[in-house]
Amino acid sequence: MNTRANAAPIGPIAPADAPGPLAGLRVVELASEWTSYAGRLLGDLGATVVLVEPSSGSPLRAYGPFVHGVQDPENSLWWWHYQANKFGQSMDLESAEGREQLHSLIRSADVFLEGADRDQFEALGLADDELRREHQSLIVLSITPFGRRTSRTDDPATDLTILAGAGPAWSCGYDDHSLPPVRGGGNQSIHTAGLHAVPALLVAVLHRYTSGLGQHVDVSAHAASNVTTEAGSYEWLVAKNTVQRQTARHAGVQKSDPTIAFDRNGRTVFTGVPPRSQADLERIVAWIDALELRDEFPDVVLLELGIERGGITWPEIFADELCGQIFAAGRTALTLIASRVTDREFFIGGQERGFTVGVINAPEDVMEDAHFAERGFHARLFHEELGRDVIYPGTPMQFGASPWRLVRRAPRVGEHNGRSLDT
């Protein structure tokens, strides 16, 4: 079992009702798929975010899944997730009065967050330089598929087409290349754009503290996903190598060994890198013995040879036939062990013995896992229409003094009309 000391002292945790780090920052967001996540993150960090949508409701309310499967603009769980922690105002953006209402709201804001099509943007009279001419401290944050500054700025795009064109899909898929490349699930190009946008915005916020001046922050989802491909990009940039996709492993220039195994119920687990050090080899032999698997695993002698020679090193694995066999026996041992236990027993049992192995959780498994629950990852919000708390995914980062907080469910259409940003 794990004998490593858990010596790290635990520092302070912010009181749940303390203001977030961005408290006082006023953000007006023009509802768009591309801005949704960035706006949510700003709200989570304490900014006051007012989400503006058309009087008829945003088309984004048609994105599923829906509460109890009933399609309704107030039932979209996509909307519930991405628009939580925001106030909502609806206006007739086709009319001069509605446009003036939007402009007036923006004049009272620190940040205007938008991801509109260029036609819509211009029809609203929202050219970035004009806005900032009359409001010099305003920061305009644009998050669009290809950025406002490139010749592809008007190309239509979705999460699927961004991940296809920008590199992630080329690296994601299967050893069998007759199967298509795969889009990573969960609207990730929007998250990637948001995770490039929010830190860039915070740089602009810090700059404004000293200069008093705003600026335009232009974010391209395509550019952001292009630089979120790890070796996919830099193997080409540095060495003109092209990575090839492999099932559940890093796309590589060289083929790697499979890392997925099956537990006793047919669920998948991640076996990671097989043991190499003497101590790790001793621990895996002990695990085999604890499960009484020695008789059906004759290659245990190879692991014991590895122990006798004091472990194996990476260069030896490739240069020495016996060391290669010892390494392969380690992977076979992990695969055999996995097949006799549950996926969770394999994960816990392996990690407690110091092996970097994983359970392949579905999203629901994460919410049933004690570690996440104990860290407070279950964020609760009361929903009056359901008469109960709903559990949302919690904070991605725990602050000691100024907490991430989930305090407000997503707005209904026009729920906060007339509300000023300062109230």
Place this chain on the structure above:
Amino acid sequence: MARPLSHLRICDFTGQLAGAGATRFLAAFGAQVIRIEDPVRKGSWDILRGNTPYKDERRGVDLGGAFNNHNVEKLGITINMREQRGIELVEDLIRISDVVTENFAVGVLAGWGLTFERMRELKPDIIYASNCGFGHRGPYRNYKTWGPIVQAVCGLTFSSGLPDQLPAGWGYSYMDHHGGNFMVTAILAALVHRHKTGEGQWIDLATTEAGASLLGPAILDYTVNGTRMRRDGSPDSNHSPDMAPHAIYPCFGDDEWVAIACRTDAEWDRLATHLDLDADRRARYSTLAHRLAGQDDLDSVVLSWTQTRNKFDVQRELLALGIPSAAVQKPHERVDSDPATSEWGLWPTVTHTAMGEVRVDGLGSHLSETDWSMTKGAPCLGEHTDHVLAEILGLSAAEIAALHADGVV
């Protein structure tokens, strides 16, 4: 152009991408990032140091392409933390730093006596950002991870795949990128808080939590509706419940593919016209509900059109019709031939002391007044040790020579 973070100093123990990516962002905006490595093990805790890809036939700790990519614009020093004098040097550095960053396993910094409380004694408003797979609290706090384990445990691996196939994973350490991005978001938010209140703080980032937070609608589908993603035919991540057709289709050539997504009935109608679809099918698939119900047939129709065509021709024709479409670009295509990356300036060239000129990843943002810039490559091992000891910590030449002689740096 002004460098907006040039007033900040970062005492940086991060490595790999999950940590180094955070301080890379700060350095690109002008922060003075002082990356500390171990002289005894020649910085090998960061497995990317000296590792593939290589620009030429040379090999060595200073010649790894990934390490260069993740550490541009940083200063690099070596300090032996086994020596008390080494710990004292770091304490001196913390006294004049704004942020301490690390992505070690739990307990490494504390083992050197560098608890958050100690850091606050040294610098009362210090911001300390720790980053590890499971965070510093909770039952799994001592478990070890790397990108694929993080993605497996947090649900991202499971969520990506085709029906009746194994999880596809991600094909790379997606959460190493976002580990860094969440970390730098937290650091900058904490700097905003410090500006307003004078208060520093400790940020405990668990990348498994950060990853799970990126699966919101799927998690709500479970907590509200009880719907599990682990069910027959699921996940099916190239399809969408909100659009059809919506998939990646084969094109002419070896491993050539194109993504097509029709967001509305009108876009579908334009696609059907372009494909010269028969009247029966057009009528049958006029609504999203019918297209979703007949998705397999619809996919075969689209596939029979795409498979004899060049992927970029399909992209161009459909974009002209206002239909989202993208060739699945290979690395050389998106790096060298895509105006949306070249016009963005997405691949800046940096000069590395040993490697020479190398192109690296830029950022997905541009700021009109205080933009990022990347011109200097990653530091060679200990490249700036003497400079930092002399110019930043104020040590004399004799003191520096003694530190070298004693194996402290």
